[in-house]
Structure formats: structure tokens, C-alpha cells
């Protein structure tokens with residue numbers, strides 16, 4: 318593998334033309350159940366490397382990753398996050414039984430997953446502004462950039478024949494996640510990806526119609542004052 322992204326690995330999802338690429342994009346699914354088979358380190362590195370080719374604002378590459386494959390670490394993270402999750406669910410007024418079910422499911426999903434990758438954003442190399450409008454925009458731009466890497470990571474996993482799902486729970490327990498994983502406070506948790514060889518082939522989820530979500534401007538219809 319070189320710094321330009323060229324790779325000698327054979328592609329698990331051979332793409333030879335545009336139709337293949339579009340099919341590839343449309344066939345990615347969120348996969349939440351995995352075989353227990355471990356994922357080779359070389360494959361994990363390959364998908365992380367692909368993720369780093371995502372576009373980023375000013376090419377600052379503010380994404381950071383933490384890879385967990387050790388069962389005890391995954392359990393520690395799940396346990397630490399669930400205490401905070403339970404407190405939030407209590408505030409929502411849910412019953413003890415419902416809270417326990419939700420927490421057990423969340424812990425089982427994390428501990429039954431061969432690879433957990435935490436995605437963080439690091440603002441230290443982003444631009445610094447004196448005013449709150451531009452500070453806020455720069456922060457959003459950085460998180461958008463790190464999300465691009467997250468999406469690219471999921472697509473690279475798909476190309477490798479892995480399944481995966483984006484999980485947002487670290488956003489609700491950022492400090493807890495930093496403490497339990499002993500990572501720099503500059504690495505702000507944004508999401509985690511559960512990855513492994515798929516044990517399910519989920520059907521495509523509904524998509525909104527293009528015309529519902531798109532405005533095509535085909536002529537000068539906007540009033541220019």
C-alpha cells in the first residue's frame with residue numbers, strides 16, 4: 318500500500334464499471350449481527366487506510382480512530398457507557414424493565430461484535446477564530462470531515478465483505494468513553510462502528526423519493542434583487 322492509496326489486495330467486491338460502483342453503493346446495509354470469526358489485522362488496517370482518503374476541510378484530516386478487538390476492553394466500554402445510558406433513559410421516564418432491556422441489547426451488540434472502531438474528531442489542527450459564528454462553522458466542518466471518513470470506512474468494510482453499522486451512542490457519553498479508553502481529551506468521540514463478517518443480509522430500508530428531498534433549479538426562477 319502506498320500513500321496514494323494504491324493497493325495490491327484483490328477486491329472482494331470487484332468493480333469494473335460505473336454500474337458496478339452504483340450497485341456497490343446501493344447494496345451497503347447496516348449489519349448488526351456478526352459471525353464470531355475474527356477480522357484479520359491487515360483487513361482492519363486496509364479499511365482504516367481507505368477511510369483516510371475521505372475529503373476533509375483544508376485537508377486537515379481531523380478524524381481519529383480507536384480500534385477495539387479485545388473482549389475485555391469491549392466489555393469495559395459497554396459497561397461504562399451503559400451507566401450513562403441508564404441515567405438518560407431514567408430521565409425519559411422509562412420503566413426499569415425497559416431500561417434493562419435496552420441496556421442489555423446495547424451491551425450484547427457491542428460484546429458480540431468482533432471489531433469496534435471508535436471515530437473521534439480532533440480540533441487541534443483546525444482553524445481558530447475569535448468569533449462564535451466561525452468557531453461553530455469550523456467545528457461543524459471538522460465533524461463533517463470526520464463523518465466522511467466514517468462513511469468511507471463503512472464502504473471499505475463493505476468492499477472487504479464485512480458488515481458494519483454506525484452507532485451514535487458515544488456522542489451521549491463522550492467523557493466516559495475518553496476516560497475508559499484512556500485517550501486524549503482532544504479526541505472527541507463521534508460514533509462507533511460495529512464490524513464483522515455478517516450473520517444477516519438485511520433488506521434495503523425505505524428511501525425517500527428524490528423529488529421529496531431535491532429541488533432542481535432549471536431556469537432563472539429565483540428573484541434576483
Ligand SMILES: Cc1cc2nc3c(=O)[nH]c(=O)nc-3n(C[C@H](O)[C@H](O)[C@H](O)COP(=O)(O)O)c2cc1C
Pocket residue numbers: 345346347348349482483484485486519521522
Ligand atoms: C449518524 C448515524 C447514526 C446512527 N446511529 C445508529 C445507532 O445508534 N444504532 C443503530 O442500530 N443504527 C444506527 N445508524 C444506522 C441507521 O439506522 C441506518 O443507516 C439507517 O436505518 C438506514 O439503513 P441502511 O444503513 O441499512 O441503509 C446510524 C446511522 C447514522 C448515519
